[in-house]
Amino acid sequence: MADPWRAFSTRLFDQNLFAVKLGLQNMRLALDLEGSPDKAQAAIVVGGTNGKGSVSALLSNILEAHGLKCGLYTSPHLIEVRERFRINGAPVSREQTMRVGKQLLQKYGRPDATPCLTFFELTTLMAAKIFEEEKVDVAIWEVGLGGRLDAVNTIEPALTVITTIGLDHQEYLGNTIPLISLEKAALARKGIPTLIGRQDHEDARQTLLEAIPDAIEVPWVEDEADFRQRHISTATLAAQTYLGDRFDAEKAQSAVLRTRWRGRLESLEINGATWLIDGAHNIDGARHFAAFMRHYEPDTFLIGAMKDKDLEGVFGWLKRPPFESIPIVSATLKTQRSAQSDQIRSTLDRAIHFESLEEALEEIRENGFGKIAAFGSLYLVGELLMELGLSSEDLTTWKD
Incomplete structure (x- = not known):
């Protein structure tokens, strides 16, 4: 007998054989057809080239330490696709992943479906449905690739965080730091707080500040030998910005000390x-x-x-x-x-x-x-x- 989990995972990974990325319209349409599950909770969007996964994990744990139930959507996964969907830091079950995934594949996985979603669009929609089911208080959404045309950019955030920007995926995002920075800057929303983490490249910093004039810069860290500290500083300020008067520095510090992000140092x-x-x-x-x-x-x-x-x-x-x-x-x-x-x-x-x-x-x-x-x-x-x-x-x- 075939392994149901393996068969489901293989089918999900094959989705890009049937779908073509055309922009954000397919993702927006699918969210609308599903009743806007992404709007059932507050959202924090985290983009950047390096450190966005670490910042997302830290931020999830800090908010959980303040009594919030947190959804966390990240990519890529390391072992199984269900790692992309976490509730209070733990991957959801195979059973929940398959149930939600099969329902959405049936609707949006066929070549003749309207819309037919890509693999990443499907997993983004799966996350929205899972977080709605779990009744999370806040969902943290890590951007997959770039920003402007990433499926996560259909999520309307209460806070946007942009971590360190560098050269990666140039075939999609552009061959220069300013071009890549503009792709990330498109995650910002007018009137919504945007945090900019420490940048290794001054032209990234300048491009972001020009594109997002009211952005909040994370204070620079003196000890650059430990670059993990910049992720901690970014996540802590993000939590403080989101929580306002509810922020407790001791709870944040305790959460930071207990956080790990597998495969990163x-x-x-x-x-x-x-x-x-x-x-x-x-x-x-x-x-x-x-x-x-x-x-x-x-x-x-x-x-x-x-x-x-x-x-x-x-x-x-x-x-x-x-x-x-x-x-x-x-x-x-x-x-x-x-x-x-x-x-x-x-x-x-x-x-x-x-x-x-x-x-x-x-x-x-x-x-x-x-x-x-x-x-x-x-x-x-x-x-x-x-x-x-x-x-x-x-x-x-x-x-x-």
């Missing part, structure tokens, strides 16, 4: 090995990860990447001091988008490449490399967490 001790796992996959993310590595001093690097990424920009620093002599193991990942051996070796000729993550991990075990830093793709993070014995049930935003 995550440290794990498993079977005698120490892992530091991060999804850094663009130039700015890799630069921050490299700065952190100067304090971490790993015994080996495990890398994997998508073939459409700037591999030199992401991995080039591994050829320079003090990293140039640390062993590198790379793997082809279980997706057609994965970078292959020739691509990785053209960037890092000392990398030992394997055609699967399982083989790469066997190499690491045999050589006794006890302190491993893994990065380069969220696909790598997801596969690695599964290989290390974790499941979606373990991917809550709260530490145990």
Whole structure:
């Protein structure tokens, strides 16, 4: 007998074979046809290039600590699609995901449906329906790609947050920081508070402030060695802005200390090995990860990447001091988008490449490399967490 969950997941992932992204009109029409479930609760929209997932998780936990029931919509997932839909930090059940997903696929998944939705539009609609069912007080919506034409931009927010902007997805968003910044600025609404997080590029900051004159800037953090602090500052100010007089600094601090966002500078001790796992996959993310590595001093690097990424920009620093002599193991990942051996070796000729993550991990075990830093793709993070014995049930935003 076929596994119902696997069959449902496969069908959902195949949706982009039937649908074409044309703008926001299909998403708006579907929300209207479903009775505007997105309006059943307050909304906070979080966009940006780097840090938006971490900020969203932190913000969800801070608001929950203040007694609010929080929905959290994020992407991509690491292990199972239901991780995209969280209630108070925990992924919803397979059963709820399938029930809601099948109903919406039946209505909007066929090529002749009006409208026929893309995969991301469908998951966005699923989130709205799930949050309505769960009667959340506030939903936090992480933007998928860009801003102006992202399905999440159909959500009318009570607050918009824009995190750090950098170069990524240039084929869709533009080849310059100002062009990408304008895509993100389109998330703002007139008369609705918009927070701008710390920017690595001054032209991003200037473009955002010109496009959103009344935006609130998050105060700069002195200690830039720990870039996680900028996410904490952004999420804390977002909660303070949203809650107003109800904001309690002690509750916020307690929530921050208990928050984890899997696969983002995550440290794990498993079977005698120490892992530091991060999804850094663009130039700015890799630069921050490299700065952190100067304090971490790993015994080996495990890398994997998508073939459409700037591999030199992401991995080039591994050829320079003090990293140039640390062993590198790379793997082809279980997706057609994965970078292959020739691509990785053209960037890092000392990398030992394997055609699967399982083989790469066997190499690491045999050589006794006890302190491993893994990065380069969220696909790598997801596969690695599964290989290390974790499941979606373990991917809550709260530490145990």
